[in-house]
Amino acid sequence: MNGVAFGAAKGIGRSMGTISKALELLDHFTKARPLIGLSEMARLADLNKATCFRLLTELGENGFVEQIGTGREYRLGPSVLRLAALREAQVPTREAAMPVLQGLAQQTGETAHLSLLISDILRPLAHAYSAAHATKVMLEDTEALPFHATSSGLAVLAFQPEAFRNRILAQPLPRLTSSTETVPAALRACINDVRALGYAESRGGYESDVHSMAVPLFDALGRCSGALAVAALGSRMGEAQRRKIRHALLQAGTEITTLWGGSLPADIATLWRLAA
Protein backbone atom coordinates (compact mmCIF):
# COMPACT_ATOMS: atom_id res chain seq x y z
CA MET A 1 0.00 0.00 0.00
CA ASN A 2 1.20 3.51 -0.64
CA GLY A 3 1.49 5.83 2.31
CA VAL A 4 -1.18 8.47 2.38
CA ALA A 5 -0.38 11.48 4.51
CA PHE A 6 -3.13 11.71 7.06
CA GLY A 7 -0.89 13.25 9.72
CA ALA A 8 -2.58 16.58 9.22
CA ALA A 9 -5.86 15.21 10.56
CA LYS A 10 -4.77 15.52 14.17
CA GLY A 11 -4.11 19.22 14.01
CA ILE A 12 -7.62 20.03 12.89
CA GLY A 13 -9.67 22.03 15.33
CA ARG A 14 -6.90 23.00 17.72
CA SER A 15 -3.66 24.93 17.63
CA MET A 16 -0.57 22.79 17.83
CA GLY A 17 2.06 23.25 20.49
CA THR A 18 5.82 22.90 20.13
CA ILE A 19 5.78 19.49 21.76
CA SER A 20 3.22 18.15 19.30
CA LYS A 21 5.15 19.63 16.38
CA ALA A 22 8.26 17.78 17.54
CA LEU A 23 6.49 14.50 18.25
CA GLU A 24 4.73 14.56 14.90
CA LEU A 25 8.09 14.62 13.15
CA LEU A 26 8.57 11.09 14.48
CA ASP A 27 5.47 9.97 12.58
CA HIS A 28 7.20 10.53 9.26
CA PHE A 29 9.54 7.60 9.79
CA THR A 30 8.26 4.37 8.23
CA LYS A 31 9.82 1.04 7.38
CA ALA A 32 10.18 2.19 3.81
CA ARG A 33 11.55 5.60 4.88
CA PRO A 34 13.78 4.92 7.92
CA LEU A 35 16.21 7.78 7.17
CA ILE A 36 15.10 11.35 6.60
CA GLY A 37 17.33 14.31 5.82
CA LEU A 38 16.68 17.77 7.22
CA SER A 39 15.31 19.25 3.98
CA GLU A 40 13.07 16.24 3.39
CA MET A 41 11.74 16.36 6.97
CA ALA A 42 11.03 20.08 6.69
CA ARG A 43 9.10 19.41 3.51
CA LEU A 44 7.18 16.44 4.98
CA ALA A 45 6.25 18.41 8.10
CA ASP A 46 5.56 21.63 6.24
CA LEU A 47 7.98 23.58 8.45
CA ASN A 48 10.82 25.91 7.59
CA LYS A 49 14.26 24.34 7.86
CA ALA A 50 15.38 26.38 10.89
CA THR A 51 12.34 25.38 12.95
CA CYS A 52 12.58 21.79 11.83
CA PHE A 53 16.29 21.69 12.78
CA ARG A 54 15.55 23.10 16.23
CA LEU A 55 12.86 20.47 16.86
CA LEU A 56 15.07 17.62 15.59
CA THR A 57 17.95 18.83 17.76
CA GLU A 58 15.85 18.68 20.91
CA LEU A 59 14.51 15.27 19.93
CA GLY A 60 18.12 14.19 19.35
CA GLU A 61 19.27 15.44 22.75
CA ASN A 62 16.68 13.14 24.26
CA GLY A 63 17.56 10.12 22.16
CA PHE A 64 14.35 10.14 20.11
CA VAL A 65 16.25 10.64 16.86
CA GLU A 66 19.90 10.29 15.93
CA GLN A 67 21.97 11.35 12.94
CA ILE A 68 24.03 8.89 10.97
CA GLY A 69 26.15 8.57 7.89
CA THR A 70 27.90 11.15 5.81
CA GLY A 71 24.57 12.74 4.90
CA ARG A 72 23.78 13.28 8.59
CA GLU A 73 20.31 11.92 8.00
CA TYR A 74 17.99 11.33 10.91
CA ARG A 75 16.58 8.02 12.09
CA LEU A 76 14.59 7.05 15.18
CA GLY A 77 16.77 6.93 18.31
CA PRO A 78 17.12 4.36 21.07
CA SER A 79 14.93 6.15 23.66
CA VAL A 80 11.80 4.62 22.20
CA LEU A 81 13.08 1.11 22.98
CA ARG A 82 13.15 1.56 26.73
CA LEU A 83 9.75 3.27 26.75
CA ALA A 84 8.19 0.55 24.61
CA ALA A 85 9.62 -2.18 26.85
CA LEU A 86 8.08 -0.46 29.89
CA ARG A 87 4.74 -0.03 28.15
CA GLU A 88 4.73 -3.68 27.04
CA ALA A 89 5.52 -4.77 30.61
CA GLN A 90 2.54 -2.78 31.87
CA VAL A 91 0.14 -3.36 28.96
CA PRO A 92 1.25 -6.30 26.79
CA THR A 93 0.09 -5.31 23.33
CA ARG A 94 2.38 -5.84 20.37
CA GLU A 95 4.38 -8.78 21.71
CA ALA A 96 1.21 -10.49 22.93
CA ALA A 97 -0.48 -10.15 19.54
CA MET A 98 2.44 -11.12 17.28
CA PRO A 99 2.01 -14.93 17.41
CA VAL A 100 -1.73 -14.60 16.72
CA LEU A 101 -1.00 -12.28 13.80
CA GLN A 102 1.50 -14.74 12.35
CA GLY A 103 -0.99 -17.58 12.72
CA LEU A 104 -3.66 -15.51 10.97
CA ALA A 105 -1.37 -14.84 7.99
CA GLN A 106 -0.46 -18.49 7.73
CA GLN A 107 -4.01 -19.70 8.09
CA THR A 108 -5.42 -17.35 5.44
CA GLY A 109 -2.41 -17.24 3.11
CA GLU A 110 -2.70 -13.44 3.05
CA THR A 111 -1.24 -10.39 4.82
CA ALA A 112 -2.50 -9.90 8.38
CA HIS A 113 -2.09 -6.58 10.15
CA LEU A 114 -2.93 -4.92 13.41
CA SER A 115 -3.47 -1.22 13.92
CA LEU A 116 -3.90 0.93 17.01
CA LEU A 117 -5.97 4.06 17.47
CA ILE A 118 -3.58 6.73 18.71
CA SER A 119 -5.03 10.19 19.22
CA ASP A 120 -7.47 10.20 16.30
CA ILE A 121 -5.11 8.41 13.91
CA LEU A 122 -5.23 4.72 13.12
CA ARG A 123 -1.61 3.56 12.98
CA PRO A 124 -0.32 0.22 11.73
CA LEU A 125 1.47 -1.48 14.64
CA ALA A 126 2.47 -4.87 13.28
CA HIS A 127 1.96 -7.10 10.30
CA ALA A 128 2.68 -10.66 9.21
CA TYR A 129 3.09 -11.92 5.67
CA SER A 130 2.21 -15.31 4.32
CA ALA A 131 4.55 -17.22 2.05
CA ALA A 132 1.60 -18.82 0.24
CA HIS A 133 1.60 -16.51 -2.79
CA ALA A 134 4.28 -14.70 -4.75
CA THR A 135 2.05 -11.62 -4.79
CA LYS A 136 0.96 -10.13 -1.48
CA VAL A 137 -0.23 -6.88 0.03
CA MET A 138 2.79 -5.03 1.47
CA LEU A 139 2.51 -2.53 4.31
CA GLU A 140 6.03 -1.17 4.71
CA ASP A 141 5.15 2.33 3.71
CA THR A 142 1.90 2.96 5.55
CA GLU A 143 1.90 5.64 8.27
CA ALA A 144 -1.82 5.83 8.85
CA LEU A 145 -4.93 3.97 7.74
CA PRO A 146 -7.65 6.35 6.54
CA PHE A 147 -10.86 5.59 8.43
CA HIS A 148 -13.21 5.98 5.49
CA ALA A 149 -11.20 3.96 2.98
CA THR A 150 -10.02 0.84 4.83
CA SER A 151 -11.78 -2.07 6.53
CA SER A 152 -9.67 -1.44 9.67
CA GLY A 153 -10.79 2.18 9.72
CA LEU A 154 -14.47 1.30 9.33
CA ALA A 155 -14.22 -1.41 12.02
CA VAL A 156 -12.76 1.11 14.47
CA LEU A 157 -15.15 3.93 13.54
CA ALA A 158 -18.13 1.65 14.10
CA PHE A 159 -17.26 1.10 17.74
CA GLN A 160 -16.23 4.61 18.76
CA PRO A 161 -18.40 7.19 20.51
CA GLU A 162 -20.64 9.19 18.16
CA ALA A 163 -18.61 12.39 18.80
CA PHE A 164 -15.45 10.73 17.51
CA ARG A 165 -17.24 9.47 14.40
CA ASN A 166 -18.66 12.94 13.71
CA ARG A 167 -15.23 14.51 14.04
CA ILE A 168 -13.68 12.06 11.57
CA LEU A 169 -16.53 12.30 9.06
CA ALA A 170 -16.34 16.11 9.17
CA GLN A 171 -12.72 15.99 7.99
CA PRO A 172 -11.76 15.89 4.30
CA LEU A 173 -12.39 12.36 3.00
CA PRO A 174 -10.15 12.01 -0.06
CA ARG A 175 -11.10 9.72 -2.93
CA LEU A 176 -8.13 7.35 -3.12
CA THR A 177 -9.48 5.02 -5.79
CA SER A 178 -12.57 4.94 -7.95
CA SER A 179 -14.14 2.70 -5.25
CA THR A 180 -13.51 5.00 -2.25
CA GLU A 181 -16.74 6.04 -0.59
CA THR A 182 -16.46 9.73 0.34
CA VAL A 183 -20.04 10.75 1.10
CA PRO A 184 -20.54 10.99 4.90
CA ALA A 185 -24.15 9.75 4.76
CA ALA A 186 -23.14 6.68 2.74
CA LEU A 187 -20.25 6.05 5.13
CA ARG A 188 -22.65 6.22 8.08
CA ALA A 189 -24.83 3.56 6.44
CA CYS A 190 -21.73 1.49 5.85
CA ILE A 191 -20.72 1.88 9.52
CA ASN A 192 -24.19 0.80 10.64
CA ASP A 193 -23.69 -2.39 8.62
CA VAL A 194 -20.34 -2.96 10.35
CA ARG A 195 -22.01 -2.60 13.75
CA ALA A 196 -24.71 -5.04 12.72
CA LEU A 197 -22.25 -7.61 11.37
CA GLY A 198 -19.37 -7.21 13.85
CA TYR A 199 -16.77 -6.91 11.07
CA ALA A 200 -15.91 -4.60 8.19
CA GLU A 201 -14.99 -5.09 4.58
CA SER A 202 -13.36 -2.87 1.98
CA ARG A 203 -13.27 -3.68 -1.73
CA GLY A 204 -10.61 -1.52 -3.31
CA GLY A 205 -11.35 1.59 -1.26
CA TYR A 206 -7.69 2.20 -0.41
CA GLU A 207 -5.88 0.54 -3.30
CA SER A 208 -8.00 -0.58 -6.20
CA ASP A 209 -6.73 -4.17 -6.31
CA VAL A 210 -6.83 -4.81 -2.53
CA HIS A 211 -9.79 -6.39 -0.79
CA SER A 212 -9.65 -6.47 3.02
CA MET A 213 -11.70 -7.58 6.02
CA ALA A 214 -11.26 -6.34 9.59
CA VAL A 215 -12.59 -6.77 13.12
CA PRO A 216 -12.44 -4.27 15.99
CA LEU A 217 -10.15 -5.03 18.95
CA PHE A 218 -10.97 -4.17 22.54
CA ASP A 219 -8.49 -3.34 25.30
CA ALA A 220 -8.62 -4.11 29.02
CA LEU A 221 -10.70 -0.99 29.58
CA GLY A 222 -13.36 -2.23 27.14
CA ARG A 223 -12.57 0.46 24.57
CA CYS A 224 -12.19 -0.32 20.89
CA SER A 225 -8.51 0.51 20.61
CA GLY A 226 -7.63 -0.86 17.20
CA ALA A 227 -8.37 -3.33 14.45
CA LEU A 228 -7.15 -6.64 13.13
CA ALA A 229 -7.31 -7.10 9.38
CA VAL A 230 -6.49 -9.45 6.54
CA ALA A 231 -5.65 -7.77 3.24
CA ALA A 232 -5.61 -9.78 0.04
CA LEU A 233 -5.39 -9.24 -3.69
CA GLY A 234 -8.94 -8.69 -4.87
CA SER A 235 -8.51 -11.37 -7.52
CA ARG A 236 -8.05 -14.03 -4.83
CA MET A 237 -11.12 -13.04 -2.80
CA GLY A 238 -13.74 -15.62 -3.81
CA GLU A 239 -16.66 -16.53 -1.59
CA ALA A 240 -14.91 -19.50 0.06
CA GLN A 241 -11.82 -17.41 0.83
CA ARG A 242 -13.95 -14.60 2.30
CA ARG A 243 -15.65 -17.12 4.59
CA LYS A 244 -12.31 -18.56 5.63
CA ILE A 245 -10.85 -15.12 6.37
CA ARG A 246 -13.94 -14.04 8.31
CA HIS A 247 -13.80 -17.18 10.41
CA ALA A 248 -10.06 -16.81 11.13
CA LEU A 249 -10.44 -13.09 11.90
CA LEU A 250 -13.21 -13.59 14.44
CA GLN A 251 -11.17 -16.25 16.20
CA ALA A 252 -7.95 -14.21 16.18
CA GLY A 253 -9.81 -11.09 17.31
CA THR A 254 -11.19 -12.99 20.30
CA GLU A 255 -7.73 -14.32 21.12
CA ILE A 256 -6.03 -10.91 21.02
CA THR A 257 -8.76 -9.33 23.13
CA THR A 258 -8.23 -12.10 25.70
CA LEU A 259 -4.43 -11.66 25.59
CA TRP A 260 -4.94 -7.93 26.18
CA GLY A 261 -6.78 -8.80 29.36
CA GLY A 262 -10.09 -7.58 27.97
CA SER A 263 -13.38 -9.19 27.18
CA LEU A 264 -15.55 -8.68 24.11
CA PRO A 265 -18.61 -6.47 24.59
CA ALA A 266 -21.61 -8.82 24.85
CA ASP A 267 -23.21 -7.76 21.55
CA ILE A 268 -19.95 -8.33 19.64
CA ALA A 269 -19.44 -11.70 21.27
CA THR A 270 -22.92 -12.74 20.12
CA LEU A 271 -22.39 -11.44 16.57
CA TRP A 272 -19.06 -13.22 16.26
CA ARG A 273 -20.52 -16.48 17.55
CA LEU A 274 -23.27 -16.29 14.94
CA ALA A 275 -20.92 -15.30 12.11
CA ALA A 276 -18.20 -17.91 12.85
Place this chain on the structure above:
Amino acid sequence: MNGVAFGAAKGIGRSMGTISKALELLDHFTKARPLIGLSEMARLADLNKATCFRLLTELGENGFVEQIGTGREYRLGPSVLRLAALREAQVPTREAAMPVLQGLAQQTGETAHLSLLISDILRPLAHAYSAAHATKVMLEDTEALPFHATSSGLAVLAFQPEAFRNRILAQPLPRLTSSTETVPAALRACINDVRALGYAESRGGYESDVHSMAVPLFDALGRCSGALAVAALGSRMGEAQRRKIRHALLQAGTEITTLWGGSLPADIATLWRLAA
Protein backbone atom coordinates in the same frame (compact mmCIF):
# COMPACT_ATOMS: atom_id res chain seq x y z
CA MET B 1 18.58 -1.75 43.17
CA ASN B 2 16.92 1.45 44.25
CA GLY B 3 16.30 4.10 41.64
CA VAL B 4 18.65 7.03 41.98
CA ALA B 5 17.46 10.20 40.30
CA PHE B 6 20.15 11.09 37.81
CA GLY B 7 17.71 12.69 35.38
CA ALA B 8 18.94 16.13 36.35
CA ALA B 9 22.36 15.38 34.91
CA LYS B 10 21.25 16.03 31.36
CA GLY B 11 20.11 19.57 32.03
CA ILE B 12 23.48 20.66 33.34
CA GLY B 13 25.28 23.18 31.22
CA ARG B 14 22.40 24.08 28.90
CA SER B 15 18.97 25.54 29.20
CA MET B 16 16.19 23.06 28.71
CA GLY B 17 13.49 23.56 26.08
CA THR B 18 9.82 22.72 26.37
CA ILE B 19 10.24 19.59 24.28
CA SER B 20 12.97 18.25 26.56
CA LYS B 21 10.91 19.05 29.63
CA ALA B 22 8.03 17.03 28.20
CA LEU B 23 10.18 14.11 27.06
CA GLU B 24 11.94 13.92 30.41
CA LEU B 25 8.60 13.35 32.12
CA LEU B 26 8.56 9.99 30.32
CA ASP B 27 11.78 9.00 32.07
CA HIS B 28 10.02 8.89 35.43
CA PHE B 29 8.06 5.80 34.47
CA THR B 30 9.74 2.58 35.58
CA LYS B 31 8.61 -1.01 35.95
CA ALA B 32 8.13 -0.40 39.65
CA ARG B 33 6.35 2.92 39.04
CA PRO B 34 4.19 2.39 35.94
CA LEU B 35 1.43 4.80 37.04
CA ILE B 36 2.11 8.37 38.10
CA GLY B 37 -0.47 10.89 39.28
CA LEU B 38 -0.24 14.59 38.36
CA SER B 39 0.97 15.74 41.78
CA GLU B 40 3.56 13.00 41.98
CA MET B 41 4.83 13.76 38.46
CA ALA B 42 5.08 17.47 39.24
CA ARG B 43 7.12 16.61 42.34
CA LEU B 44 9.38 14.13 40.48
CA ALA B 45 10.04 16.59 37.67
CA ASP B 46 10.33 19.61 39.94
CA LEU B 47 7.69 21.51 37.99
CA ASN B 48 4.61 23.35 39.15
CA LYS B 49 1.38 21.42 38.63
CA ALA B 50 0.00 23.71 35.93
CA THR B 51 3.11 23.39 33.77
CA CYS B 52 3.30 19.67 34.38
CA PHE B 53 -0.36 19.27 33.40
CA ARG B 54 0.17 21.21 30.19
CA LEU B 55 3.14 19.04 29.21
CA LEU B 56 1.30 15.80 30.05
CA THR B 57 -1.72 16.95 28.07
CA GLU B 58 0.35 17.47 24.93
CA LEU B 59 2.11 14.14 25.45
CA GLY B 60 -1.33 12.56 25.83
CA GLU B 61 -2.67 14.14 22.65
CA ASN B 62 0.16 12.38 20.84
CA GLY B 63 -0.35 9.01 22.49
CA PHE B 64 2.87 9.13 24.54
CA VAL B 65 0.95 8.95 27.84
CA GLU B 66 -2.63 8.03 28.68
CA GLN B 67 -4.77 8.41 31.77
CA ILE B 68 -6.50 5.47 33.37
CA GLY B 69 -8.55 4.47 36.36
CA THR B 70 -10.60 6.51 38.76
CA GLY B 71 -7.45 8.34 39.90
CA ARG B 72 -6.79 9.50 36.33
CA GLU B 73 -3.15 8.51 36.77
CA TYR B 74 -0.81 8.61 33.80
CA ARG B 75 0.98 5.69 32.19
CA LEU B 76 3.05 5.39 29.02
CA GLY B 77 0.87 5.43 25.90
CA PRO B 78 0.79 3.26 22.79
CA SER B 79 2.73 5.63 20.49
CA VAL B 80 6.05 4.31 21.74
CA LEU B 81 5.19 0.81 20.47
CA ARG B 82 5.05 1.75 16.82
CA LEU B 83 8.21 3.85 17.06
CA ALA B 84 10.11 1.07 18.83
CA ALA B 85 8.99 -1.48 16.24
CA LEU B 86 10.28 0.80 13.47
CA ARG B 87 13.57 1.40 15.28
CA GLU B 88 14.03 -2.35 15.87
CA ALA B 89 13.35 -3.03 12.19
CA GLN B 90 16.06 -0.55 11.24
CA VAL B 91 18.54 -1.22 14.06
CA PRO B 92 17.79 -4.53 15.80
CA THR B 93 18.85 -3.88 19.38
CA ARG B 94 16.68 -5.07 22.22
CA GLU B 95 15.04 -8.02 20.48
CA ALA B 96 18.39 -9.14 19.08
CA ALA B 97 20.06 -9.07 22.50
CA MET B 98 17.30 -10.69 24.58
CA PRO B 99 18.19 -14.36 23.94
CA VAL B 100 21.87 -13.66 24.69
CA LEU B 101 20.88 -11.86 27.89
CA GLN B 102 18.73 -14.78 28.99
CA GLY B 103 21.55 -17.23 28.26
CA LEU B 104 23.95 -15.11 30.30
CA ALA B 105 21.63 -15.11 33.33
CA GLN B 106 21.16 -18.85 33.07
CA GLN B 107 24.84 -19.56 32.59
CA THR B 108 25.96 -17.43 35.54
CA GLY B 109 22.98 -17.98 37.85
CA GLU B 110 22.79 -14.22 38.41
CA THR B 111 20.96 -11.17 37.04
CA ALA B 112 22.11 -10.06 33.59
CA HIS B 113 21.30 -6.62 32.27
CA LEU B 114 21.87 -4.44 29.26
CA SER B 115 21.97 -0.66 29.28
CA LEU B 116 22.12 1.92 26.50
CA LEU B 117 23.79 5.30 26.49
CA ILE B 118 21.09 7.81 25.61
CA SER B 119 22.11 11.45 25.56
CA ASP B 120 24.55 11.38 28.48
CA ILE B 121 22.44 9.00 30.60
CA LEU B 122 23.00 5.28 30.88
CA ARG B 123 19.55 3.69 30.82
CA PRO B 124 18.70 0.07 31.60
CA LEU B 125 17.09 -1.42 28.47
CA ALA B 126 16.53 -5.07 29.35
CA HIS B 127 17.33 -7.60 32.01
CA ALA B 128 17.07 -11.33 32.63
CA TYR B 129 16.85 -13.09 35.95
CA SER B 130 18.16 -16.51 36.86
CA ALA B 131 16.09 -18.98 38.83
CA ALA B 132 19.23 -20.42 40.44
CA HIS B 133 18.97 -18.54 43.74
CA ALA B 134 16.10 -17.35 45.92
CA THR B 135 17.95 -14.05 46.38
CA LYS B 136 18.80 -12.01 43.31
CA VAL B 137 19.57 -8.47 42.26
CA MET B 138 16.35 -6.82 41.05
CA LEU B 139 16.28 -3.97 38.56
CA GLU B 140 12.63 -3.01 38.32
CA ASP B 141 13.09 0.41 39.81
CA THR B 142 16.22 1.68 38.10
CA GLU B 143 15.85 4.67 35.78
CA ALA B 144 19.52 5.38 35.22
CA LEU B 145 22.85 3.80 36.10
CA PRO B 146 25.26 6.32 37.63
CA PHE B 147 28.53 6.21 35.68
CA HIS B 148 30.84 6.49 38.68
CA ALA B 149 29.11 3.91 40.87
CA THR B 150 28.30 0.96 38.60
CA SER B 151 30.38 -1.46 36.55
CA SER B 152 28.19 -0.69 33.52
CA GLY B 153 28.87 3.02 33.96
CA LEU B 154 32.63 2.55 34.25
CA ALA B 155 32.69 0.22 31.23
CA VAL B 156 30.90 2.83 29.12
CA LEU B 157 32.93 5.79 30.44
CA ALA B 158 36.18 3.99 29.61
CA PHE B 159 35.35 3.83 25.91
CA GLN B 160 33.89 7.29 25.35
CA PRO B 161 35.71 10.32 23.98
CA GLU B 162 37.70 12.25 26.59
CA ALA B 163 35.30 15.22 26.40
CA PHE B 164 32.38 13.02 27.41
CA ARG B 165 34.33 11.60 30.36
CA ASN B 166 35.32 15.09 31.50
CA ARG B 167 31.73 16.25 31.36
CA ILE B 168 30.50 13.33 33.46
CA LEU B 169 33.30 13.57 36.01
CA ALA B 170 32.65 17.30 36.42
CA GLN B 171 29.08 16.58 37.53
CA PRO B 172 28.17 15.89 41.17
CA LEU B 173 29.25 12.31 42.00
CA PRO B 174 27.10 11.30 44.95
CA ARG B 175 28.33 8.78 47.51
CA LEU B 176 25.67 6.04 47.35
CA THR B 177 27.33 3.56 49.71
CA SER B 178 30.43 3.60 51.85
CA SER B 179 32.25 1.94 48.92
CA THR B 180 31.31 4.51 46.24
CA GLU B 181 34.38 6.16 44.75
CA THR B 182 33.62 9.87 44.32
CA VAL B 183 37.05 11.43 43.72
CA PRO B 184 37.49 12.23 40.00
CA ALA B 185 41.24 11.43 40.00
CA ALA B 186 40.63 8.03 41.59
CA LEU B 187 37.81 7.37 39.11
CA ARG B 188 40.14 8.23 36.23
CA ALA B 189 42.65 5.66 37.50
CA CYS B 190 39.83 3.16 37.78
CA ILE B 191 38.75 3.91 34.20
CA ASN B 192 42.31 3.41 32.98
CA ASP B 193 42.21 -0.05 34.54
CA VAL B 194 38.95 -0.78 32.74
CA ARG B 195 40.52 0.24 29.43
CA ALA B 196 43.54 -1.98 30.13
CA LEU B 197 41.39 -4.98 31.12
CA GLY B 198 38.49 -4.63 28.69
CA TYR B 199 35.89 -5.02 31.44
CA ALA B 200 34.78 -3.24 34.61
CA GLU B 201 33.94 -4.31 38.11
CA SER B 202 32.08 -2.69 41.00
CA ARG B 203 32.12 -3.98 44.54
CA GLY B 204 29.24 -2.38 46.41
CA GLY B 205 29.60 1.03 44.78
CA TYR B 206 25.89 1.28 43.98
CA GLU B 207 24.28 -0.95 46.61
CA SER B 208 26.55 -2.17 49.34
CA ASP B 209 25.74 -5.86 48.95
CA VAL B 210 25.88 -5.97 45.13
CA HIS B 211 28.99 -6.94 43.20
CA SER B 212 28.84 -6.53 39.42
CA MET B 213 30.98 -6.96 36.32
CA ALA B 214 30.36 -5.32 32.94
CA VAL B 215 31.69 -5.11 29.40
CA PRO B 216 31.21 -2.29 26.89
CA LEU B 217 29.02 -2.91 23.83
CA PHE B 218 29.71 -1.48 20.40
CA ASP B 219 27.13 -0.61 17.75
CA ALA B 220 27.32 -0.87 13.98
CA LEU B 221 29.01 2.54 13.84
CA GLY B 222 31.81 1.32 16.15
CA ARG B 223 30.71 3.54 19.04
CA CYS B 224 30.46 2.22 22.57
CA SER B 225 26.70 2.54 22.91
CA GLY B 226 26.02 0.64 26.10
CA ALA B 227 27.09 -2.07 28.51
CA LEU B 228 26.30 -5.66 29.34
CA ALA B 229 26.54 -6.58 33.03
CA VAL B 230 26.04 -9.37 35.51
CA ALA B 231 25.04 -8.27 39.01
CA ALA B 232 25.28 -10.68 41.93
CA LEU B 233 25.03 -10.66 45.68
CA GLY B 234 28.50 -9.87 46.94
CA SER B 235 28.39 -12.89 49.23
CA ARG B 236 28.25 -15.19 46.18
CA MET B 237 31.16 -13.58 44.36
CA GLY B 238 34.07 -15.95 45.00
CA GLU B 239 37.08 -16.17 42.70
CA ALA B 240 35.68 -19.08 40.65
CA GLN B 241 32.36 -17.31 40.13
CA ARG B 242 34.10 -14.10 39.08
CA ARG B 243 36.08 -16.06 36.49
CA LYS B 244 32.93 -17.75 35.26
CA ILE B 245 31.07 -14.43 34.95
CA ARG B 246 33.99 -12.73 33.20
CA HIS B 247 34.22 -15.55 30.69
CA ALA B 248 30.46 -15.55 30.03
CA LEU B 249 30.35 -11.73 29.73
CA LEU B 250 33.15 -11.55 27.17
CA GLN B 251 31.44 -14.18 25.06
CA ALA B 252 27.99 -12.59 25.34
CA GLY B 253 29.45 -9.12 24.65
CA THR B 254 31.02 -10.43 21.45
CA GLU B 255 27.74 -12.05 20.42
CA ILE B 256 25.64 -8.94 20.95
CA THR B 257 28.14 -6.75 19.10
CA THR B 258 27.92 -9.18 16.18
CA LEU B 259 24.11 -9.24 16.32
CA TRP B 260 24.15 -5.44 16.24
CA GLY B 261 26.05 -5.63 12.97
CA GLY B 262 29.20 -4.23 14.54
CA SER B 263 32.69 -5.52 15.13
CA LEU B 264 34.78 -5.12 18.26
CA PRO B 265 37.56 -2.53 18.13
CA ALA B 266 40.82 -4.44 17.56
CA ASP B 267 42.29 -3.64 21.00
CA ILE B 268 39.16 -4.86 22.79
CA ALA B 269 39.04 -8.01 20.70
CA THR B 270 42.64 -8.76 21.74
CA LEU B 271 41.99 -8.03 25.44
CA TRP B 272 38.90 -10.22 25.46
CA ARG B 273 40.74 -13.08 23.75
CA LEU B 274 43.48 -12.90 26.40
CA ALA B 275 41.02 -12.60 29.33
CA ALA B 276 38.69 -15.40 28.21
